[in-house]
Amino acid sequence: MKRVPLITENHRNVALLRLASDNPLNPLTDDLVDALGDALGRIDADDAVHATVITGSDKAFAAGADIAAMSVLNYADAFQSDYVGRNWDCIRAHRKPLVAAVQGYALGGGCELAMMCDIVICADDATFGQPEVKLGIVPGAGGTQRLPRAVGKSLAMQMCLTGVSISAQQALASGLVSGVVACERLVAEALDIAGSIARHSLPVLMAIKEAVGRSFESSLGDGLLFERRLFHSGFALHDQKEGMAAFLQKRAPEFLNK
Template sequence: MSTEIVRRETHGKVALLRLALENKLNPLTDELIDALVAALQHVESEPDVHATVLTGSEKAFAAGADIVAMSKLDYQTAFCEEYIGRGWDRIRGLRKPIIAAVGGYALGGGCELAMMCDIVIAASDAVFGQPEVKLGIVPGAGGTQRLPRAAGKSTAMLACLTGESMSAQEALLCGLVSKVVPRDGLIDEAMRIGEQVARHSLPVLLAIKESVNRSFESSLSEGLLFERRLFHAGFSLVDQKEGMAAFLERRCPDFVNR
């Protein structure tokens, strides 16, 4: 599945999605978010695709929300139409792993979109930030919620209260990204990680993502119990039997995703 503004390639068990607006800053318009959600949901429906790499243009992963559209909103319209929430919240419910390959600008909504992904790989020229305060508004797609969880309270306060951006190396040091690579190796590295993820059993990947996400929404004791129940449930899988047999027999496992 491919649209003009979200282009898709499939490499084995990994889907590569590119945000591809004519505006290379990739402002996150409703049209773009709807197309992205449709593409990601299509991946969810494909049993042979286990992971997605999401990237942008040479200039930007996404440089922010659609300021032109936002400038025309009033409170009643934003609230009643659930601006941002109605499309963005569907990304949160996706179960397969998503890897963000971030090059160039990832500002405002672009930074928030990257944080909605499960792994973030940054090019050395990547720039992250939450500049909404400069527009006289609060971040609206998770900037005040996901950034403290990813990078800590002080870093999140600095970013959100000043609107200052951070470099890829700064993002790495605070834990916002997993690793930084040269720009010309960004997609190759993200795809390598995607392929490393996708070779594993799909039901186990779904369970791991769900369990890690649960850690941010529950107490430690409840999170540990949730993890333990998923661990116990794993003994019902054919892939658990195969994985452990392959380990004992010193061979690569042949997972069947059940």
């Protein structure tokens, strides 16, 4: 039986997905991305899981795509198979909150995978980069699109055009990550963040993720209207009634996720 290059753990309402290739650099092979997509599909269908942490090895979150596999492709192969899009799009389509916990290298596809998550925290040894230019190719999973939105045009251009990486502290200063912690605290911190998310109403969490995502896809006016309609629709939820009643009664809410 083929080994699945992904380790899954359950922590109450939080799933922990650990990229676990035989190679500690976690190259993002089709097998690994397929396994990640399958796991996220199961999580989307599991009402008991409200948030997910994705992490890698001590050496690398993921140090890029599968260069050996890419090196033999021609245009027809890449286009007809929708290489990268075929199995990466299911990560983008995941509807529940994703927290990336990055230690070591997050390069190329690894940096792009981290940026597909909703919150990124990293260890103090983390390195982020888009070195595809050194391979004679353009980033293919969001490096030229998500990175400018995260860090601004100038730094994104510098990273993509030179292939030079940035440190954890540079990633924090530029807004690529929301926090930097010691290596030994990384996963625990990510689980704490995911746990603080997961205690809330699942349909509300999903709506918030959708609304923030929409802010990158629309004008401000369209985004504000979308947000307001979600706000209005929230008054149909049991959890809205419970949340507001609990606030007025000065007690903890008991959400039923409906």
